[in-house]
Amino acid sequence: MSASVAAKRLFQEYRLLTNDPPEGIMAGPVNEDDLFSWEALIQGPEGTPFEGGVFPAILTFPKDYPLAPPTMKFTCDLWHPNVYPSGLVCISILHAPGDDPNHYEHASERWSPIQSVEKILISVMSMLAEPNDESPANVEAAKMWRERRKEYEELVRQNVRRGLGL
Amino acid sequence: MAHTFDVPDSTDWLNTALPKLAPVETALRCQVCKDFYNTPMITSCSHTFCSLCIRRCLASDGRCPTCRAAGQEVNLRRNGTVEELVETFQSTRADILKLARDAIFSERPKRRSTPPKRKLGDTDLEADDTSRSSSRRTTRSQTQRSQSAAAADPAPITIEDDEDSEEQQPDDGLVACPICNRRMKAESVFSHLDRCDGKPADPRSQSSTPKTPTQLQTIYPQRGIQSPRPPERLPKLNYSLMKENALRKKFSELGIPAWGPKPLLERRHTEWVNLWNANCDSSRPKTKKELLNELDLWERTQGGYASGGAGSSLIKNSSIGGGGGGGGGNTVMRKDFDGAGWAASHSTDFQQLISEAKRKRNAPQSVPAPVPASPAAEPETDVNADRSIEGRVNGALSDLPLRDSNGKVIDDEGGTEKDVDGPVHTSSLSPSRFKPALLSSSSKSMEERVFEQPDDPIEDR
Numbered sequence: 001m002s003a004s005v006a007a008k009r010l011f012q013e014y015r016l017l018t019n020d021p022p023e024g025i026m027a028g029p030v031n032e033d034d035l036f037s038w039e040a041l042i043q044g045p046e047g048t049p050f051e052g053g054v055f056p057a058i059l060t061f062p063k064d065y066p067l068a069p070p071t072m073k074f075t076c077d078l079w080h081p082n083v084y085p086s087g088l089v090c091i092s093i094l095h096a097p098g099d100d101p102n103h104y105e106h107a108s109e110r111w112s113p114i115q116s117v118e119k120i121l122i123s124v125m126s127m128l129a130e131p132n133d134e135s136p137a138n139v140e141a142a143k144m145w146r147e148r149r150k151e152y153e154e155l156v157r158q159n160v161r162r163g164l165g166l
Numbered sequence: 167m168a169h170t171f172d173v174p175d176s177t178d179w180l181n182t183a184l185p186k187l188a189p190v191e192t193a194l195r196c197q198v199c200k201d202f203y204n205t206p207m208i209t210s211c212s213h214t215f216c217s218l219c220i221r222r223c224l225a226s227d228g229r230c231p232t233c234r235a236a237g238q239e240v241n242l243r244r245n246g247t248v249e250e251l252v253e254t255f256q257s258t259r260a261d262i263l264k265l266a267r268d269a270i271f272s273e274r275p276k277r278r279s280t281p282p283k284r285k286l287g288d289t290d291l292e293a294d295d296t297s298r299s300s301s302r303r304t305t306r307s308q309t310q311r312s313q314s315a316a317a318a319d320p321a322p323i324t325i326e327d328d329e330d331s332e333e334q335q336p337d338d339g340l341v342a343c344p345i346c347n348r349r350m351k352a353e354s355v356f357s358h359l360d361r362c363d364g365k366p367a368d369p370r371s372q373s374s375t376p377k378t379p380t381q382l383q384t385i386y387p388q389r390g391i392q393s394p395r396p397p398e399r400l401p402k403l404n405y406s407l408m409k410e411n412a413l414r415k416k417f418s419e420l421g422i423p424a425w426g427p428k429p430l431l432e433r434r435h436t437e438w439v440n441l442w443n444a445n446c447d448s449s450r451p452k453t454k455k456e457l458l459n460e461l462d463l464w465e466r467t468q469g470g471y472a473s474g475g476a477g478s479s480l481i482k483n484s485s486i487g488g489g490g491g492g493g494g495g496n497t498v499m500r501k502d503f504d505g506a507g508w509a510a511s512h513s514t515d516f517q518q519l520i521s522e523a524k525r526k527r528n529a530p531q532s533v534p535a536p537v538p539a540s541p542a543a544e545p546e547t548d549v550n551a552d553r554s555i556e557g558r559v560n561g562a563l564s565d566l567p568l569r570d571s572n573g574k575v576i577d578d579e580g581g582t583e584k585d586v587d588g589p590v591h592t593s594s595l596s597p598s599r600f601k602p603a604l605l606s607s608s609s610k611s612m613e614e615r616v617f618e619q620p621d622d623p624i625e626d627r
Contacts, residue, residue: 004467005199012175012200019177020188063468066198067226097227097234113223113231114197 006065010035013117025121027059036061040072040121044160045129049153053160057089057124059117069094069111072120077159079152081131081142090137093123174259175200182266191259194252198223198231202256205448206248210241214248218444225436244447399446400439405432421454422461426470437464 014035017027024043029035038059044050055078061070072094074087082090092109136142144152176191196203198219205217213232215223221239223231230237340349345362400420405413410428417424417431422438424431441460445451465471509516 004463006467008201009199011173015173015175016177016200019175020180063472064226067222097229112234113219116200 004063006061006063007035009066010038010061017118022118022122024125025118027117027121030058036063036065038070038117040117042121042125042128045125048129049156050128050160053163055128055163057087059120066113066115068096069115070117070120072124076163079138079141079155079159080128081133081136081138081145082127083141084137088137089124089127090135091123091127091132093120178263179266181270182263183269184262184266187262187266191255194248194255203245203248203252205444206245206252207242207447208245208248209235209237211235211237214245216444217242217447218440221440221444222437225440239443242447249449397442397446397451399443402439403435405435422458423465430470434461434465434469437461437469 010029014028017025024045025040027038027040030037030039038061040057040059042055042057044053044055055074055076057072057074059070059072062068072089074083074089076087078087084090093111093115095110097110097112131142131145133142133146141152144155176188176195179185179188179191194202196206196214196216196219198215201216203214203216206214207217207220208214209220209230211230211233213230215231220231220237220242223229224237224239228236228238341352341355342349343355343358343362345359348358348362350358403413403416405428408416410431413428413431413435414424417435420438422434426434438457438461441457441464445457
């Protein structure tokens with residue numbers, strides 16, 4: 001099989017992530033015959049209600065990657081202002097510079113071909129720790145986070161425990 | 167594309183005696199493709215990328231990928247220093263890597279050093295990989311060494327060192343110009359004579375006793391001498407000002423495929439201009455035929471033959487959610503789908519369809535000619551889809567709480583997803599169960615599997 005530009009780059013990234021993974025992050029193609037669909041695991045950052053949890057997500061890459069960003073979708077229950085109820089992650093690094101539905105993101109924070117899976121996952125990890133409630137994907141979660149922080153944290157902890165099967 | 171099998175990266179250094187070479191190597195790699203710089207170009211904002219990478223980025227959004235400053239292709243300049251750095255590093259990489267790895271091995275057992283053969287045999291997979299790839303790399307780097315000699319010297323024939331002229335004496339069917347003694351292909355002599363300035367080239371380059379060519383020598387002249395001056399760069403076209411027919415005419419002048427709707431034509435032309443102009447920057451330009459092959463690869467992976475049709479970024483949505491009927495459809499749309507095999511195994515279905523179509527020809531709505539996803543072919547498709555699902559259930563990832571994203575198409579341009587509903591499953595997973603599924607196989611077996619052509623496009627999903 002002749003490999004496309006995107007496949008080659010994804011393979012490079014896979015090797016890099018496998019040989020030198022950042023702490024708390026794991027990622028790779030779901031099926032090694034298809035490099036355009038990845039599974040990722042993110043550990044909940046310490047000192048946050050997500051601590052102790054492990055959150056699986058699916059990354060789906062476009063054919064013209066890395067010119068265009070992938071999409072990321074959690075496959076577990078994740079109560080967070082920047083994650084849609086469907087699990088889809090809404091974060092500036094996953095948005096191409098051209099499309100900014102809310103006009104609040106700086107171009108410098110958004111997707112560029114020099115970004116990588118590793119940088120996305122690190123950004124998502126810090127998003128878990130520090131939600132951005134300026135343009136919430138999950139309005140209910142954002143309201144709860146802003147107004148009833150205790151309740152929010154308790155709900156997140158419950159989800160984490162349930163996710164671990166406790 | 168033999169080099170696809172060989173994927174060295176900066177992490178190769180991590181477990182050696184020289185881990186600090188990892189960032190050195192990272193610095194010699196393009197941030198866009200993550201590979202070593204290929205024909206590095208520097209932008210007006212002083213960032214360096216491969217020529218093809220930066221051209222694609224600029225064509226896509228007109229900004230530098232690193233600092234997002236607006237940039238233009240005309241402002242790109244060759245970065246010869248980086249090119250030289252990359253080539254010299256690559257030529258010595260295998261040797262350093264071997265040394266750095268051996269140093270680790272000889273540190274561990276505090277006995278007398280064992281012969282290298284033994285060491286490699288004793289160690290695990292990784293060492294095996296080393297021996298395998300290092301032998302390959304040596305070959306490659308030798309090639310590169312000879313090529314970099316050519317690169318460092320834009321006019322290799324006229325300004326040569328004594329050593330080089332002995333070594334690079336071509337014996338490849340080229341003929342010398344009767345005026346200037348420059349060597350060239352026989353068919354280009356006449357056109358050359360028209361503009362030959364008569365300055366004799368270095369007579370040493372025309373030694374009458376050529377040696378028997380070594381392998382390297384046959385590679386060298388093919389690349390170095392064939393095109394003494396790079397072809398003209400192609401201008402961009404203002405597609406909105408051009409009618410479709412004019413565009414197609416232009417395509418046939420350029421010698422590239424002219425089929426498909428106008429948006430596809432525009433994308434194909436953009437890619438061709440990028441390929442062509444990047445090739446103009448190269449110190450070792452490829453032939454037009456090679457470029458056409460690359461365009462064909464683009465066509466199959468991103469263009470009109472790509473899975474998901476002509477749309478720019480339709481995502482192949484396979485194993486994850488693509489159960490049921492969607493799975494079958496995707497199989498047919500795969501870029502490596504074996505069309506001939508499919509046609510053979512479904513010939514009866516197709517025949518049936520054709521005969522039905524002929525029968526219905528007089529009816530107001532005639533059935534179109536056989537299409538792979540036609541109803542008659544579907545039972546077979548479903549069987550296969552079911553089988554592949556079953557395979558998945560048995561697979562290591564089966565207990566993943568997958569949300570169904572069945573056959574969904576993600577519109578990348580808008581960055582939006584069509585379905586934002588559906589029940590959210592509760593995760594019941596522990597990290598330890600997950601690890602093997604993701605990262606169990608060594609990168610070596612990964613290499614082999616990923617780039618292998620699957621025999622059966624359905625099974626391999």
